Amino acid sequence: MKSSSHHALPNLSAKQLVIAALLIWLCSxxxxxxxxxxxxxxxxxxxxxxGWLSPVALNFAxxxxxxxxxxxxxxxxxxxxxxxxxxxALLSLxxxxxxxxxxxxxxxxxxxxxxxxxxxxxxSIFLLLVSLGRRLxxxxxxxxxxxxxxxxxxxxxxxxxxxxxxxxxxxxxxxVMGNHYEKARLTGVAFKRGEVCKAPEPIAAEPIQNxxxxxxxxxxxxxxxxxRANYPFRQVKDLLxxxxxxxxxxxxxxxxxxxxxxxxxxxxxxxxxxxxILYVDxxxxxxxxxxxxxxxxxxxxVFDQTWNDEPLPGNTNPKYCPDYHSFPGPEEQxxxxxxxxxxxxxxxxxxxxxxxxxxxxxxxxxxxxxxxENGFGRRKRFExxxxxxxxxxxxxxxxxxxxxxxxxxxxxxxxxxWDGSKPDSQxxxxxxxxxxxxxYYPENRSGKNYAFCTGEKAYLYIGSMRNxxxxxxxxxxxxxxxxxxxxxxxxLIPGFSPTTRDNVLEIQEVKENNQSITFKLVDEDxxxxxxxxxxxxxxxx
Numbered sequence: 001m002k003s004s005s006h007h008a009l010p011n012l013s014a015k016q017l018v019i020a021a022l023l024i025w026l027c028s029x030x031x032x033x034x035x036x037x038x039x040x041x042x043x044x045x046x047x048x049x050x051g052w053l054s055p056v057a058l059n060f061a062x063x064x065x066x067x068x069x070x071x072x073x074x075x076x077x078x079x080x081x082x083x084x085x086x087x088x089a090l091l092s093l094x095x096x097x098x099x100x101x102x103x104x105x106x107x108x109x110x111x112x113x114x115x116x117x118x119x120x121x122x123x124s125i126f127l128l129l130v131s132l133g134r135r136l137x138x139x140x141x142x143x144x145x146x147x148x149x150x151x152x153x154x155x156x157x158x159x160x161x162x163x164x165x166x167x168x169x170x171x172x173x174x175x176v177m178g179n180h181y182e183k184a185r186l187t188g189v190a191f192k193r194g195e196v197c198k199a200p201e202p203i204a205a206e207p208i209q210n211x212x213x214x215x216x217x218x219x220x221x222x223x224x225x226x227x228r229a230n231y232p233f234r235q236v237k238d239l240l241x242x243x244x245x246x247x248x249x250x251x252x253x254x255x256x257x258x259x260x261x262x263x264x265x266x267x268x269x270x271x272x273x274x275x276x277i278l279y280v281d282x283x284x285x286x287x288x289x290x291x292x293x294x295x296x297x298x299x300x301x302v303f304d305q306t307w308n309d310e311p312l313p314g315n316t317n318p319k320y321c322p323d324y325h326s327f328p329g330p331e332e333q334x335x336x337x338x339x340x341x342x343x344x345x346x347x348x349x350x351x352x353x354x355x356x357x358x359x360x361x362x363x364x365x366x367x368x369x370x371x372x373e374n375g376f377g378r379r380k381r382f383e384x385x386x387x388x389x390x391x392x393x394x395x396x397x398x399x400x401x402x403x404x405x406x407x408x409x410x411x412x413x414x415x416x417x418w419d420g421s422k423p424d425s426q427x428x429x430x431x432x433x434x435x436x437x438x439x440y441y442p443e444n445r446s447g448k449n450y451a452f453c454t455g456e457k458a459y460l461y462i463g464s465m466r467n468x469x470x471x472x473x474x475x476x477x478x479x480x481x482x483x484x485x486x487x488x489x490x491x492l493i494p495g496f497s498p499t500t501r502d503n504v505l506e507i508q509e510v511k512e513n514n515q516s517i518t519f520k521l522v523d524e525d526x527x528x529x530x531x532x533x534x535x536x537x538x539x540x541x
């Protein structure tokens with residue numbers, strides 16, 4: 001009886017089996033172990049190197065490696081490591097609870113799939129149980145050990161079979177049933193952690209022919225639930241750069257100016273009916289996103305698309321089914337669907353100011369040619385105006401349009417200069433610069449901008465303190481007839497204290513000739529007057 005049960009097993013020794021397990025474990029380190037939400041394919045060696053931190057997240061699967069190696073060396077040395085083999089197998093199962101990889105953020109990078117390295121890793125640990133069972137049967141005189149060995153051996157073989165069969169099944173299912181985006185992400189990956197996205201890529205069945213009018217965006221800008229849909233549907237400059245002629249949003253029509261040499265974004269109050277309306281909604285801050293495009297003339301629904309979010313506990317960067325990109329390329333959704341539906345495809349992306357030199361490309365060393373203490377700076381000037389216009393108010397800078405205009409604009413007519421009613425920050429057009437009722441958007445930021453006007457010219461500027469004790473005055477000169485940029489530069493002014501705050505200098509006068517430009521600057525806090533002269537680079541003029 002002893003002889004038949006012994007020879008019924010494959011003719012491999014415990015040492016051969018454990019060496020095979022060790023080799024498989026080493027191979028697993030070279031292959032992909034995890035795939036993350038950011039589409040990173042992490043090899044086993046990388047996971048082994050950083051996995052010791054996992055107990056911080058109350059996950060202990062990494063320690064299976066330590067018990068595995070101890071049991072492996074014990075078996076090779078002729079010992080019988082019961083406890084370490086069992087503990088290694090039990091700890092390995094905690095891998096299925098591991099869903100977030102540390103990435104330097106509080107929420108981590110979600111594990112979305114398993115590579116073949118993970119499959120081999122499980123296989124090596126379960127094969128360790130097989131080798132343990134084989135070792136227990138190598139003493140033909142101990143019936144109890146032989147019986148226990150058979151249990152370990154069969155259990156190990158069963159677990160090896162389960163991991164191979166289930167991995168093969170899920171791999172085939174995911175690679176066959178997933179849409180083409182999922183299949184691309186699963187290249188070189190065993191299977192996805194969670195349900196594979198089967199929804200096909202949305203397409204425009206009947207596009208609006210020869211679209212050349214206004215696309216109106218309708219979404220609740222004050223509803224936090226639509227925050228995920230803000231990108232890209234509320235990014236006016238992005239929509240224009242894709243080739244949409246006019247984007248209407250909350251009472252304004254945005255487009256590229258036709259009377260400027262460069263692509264300058266402008267806006268005017270709405271006129272007439274839009275050609276199409278895009279309704280955008282969301283079920284939550286990071287929930288389902290819905291978009292419906294309607295052709296106004298025929299009241300025809302061109303598309304009605306829903307992107308369902310995949311649940312991501314503890315993660316603020318969800319995935320959507322089908323794919324949804326906040327900053328999509330031409331072949332990514334939802335941009336691809338929208339452009340197909342408007343019949344605007346195959347066009348090169350446009351970028352405002354792409355042909356204009358940047359001020360940072362023209363850094364000029366300025367020279368202080370005069371100083372005095374008799375200035376009347378922005379703060380004093382504003383206080384004088386406030387006392388006369390609004391004697392009962394203490395600070396109107398950001399609550400009253402007149403106050404805003406007087407603070408950020410010097411020597412500019414009331415209908416010219418930076419506008420206090422700038423768009424919502426999520427729209428990211430930056431502050432509007434008004435010229436006789438027309439709004440221009442020269443900057444893609446919402447930080448402080450200042451302006452000095454003289455004749456038909458405006459000098460837009462910001463100031464910042466550098467580490468080398470120089471004050472950097474970033475200036476862009478534009479014409480007020482068409483808001484065309486005619487010059488830009490960064491004037492470096494020496495001799496400032498490192499504690500000098502940004503935007504403390506106000507431009508109160510500008511003089512130019514063929515060789516130089518001269519600024520009269522007044523310190524907002526002290527009233528000190530500084531006359532700065534800088535040479536003009538004619539190639540940037």
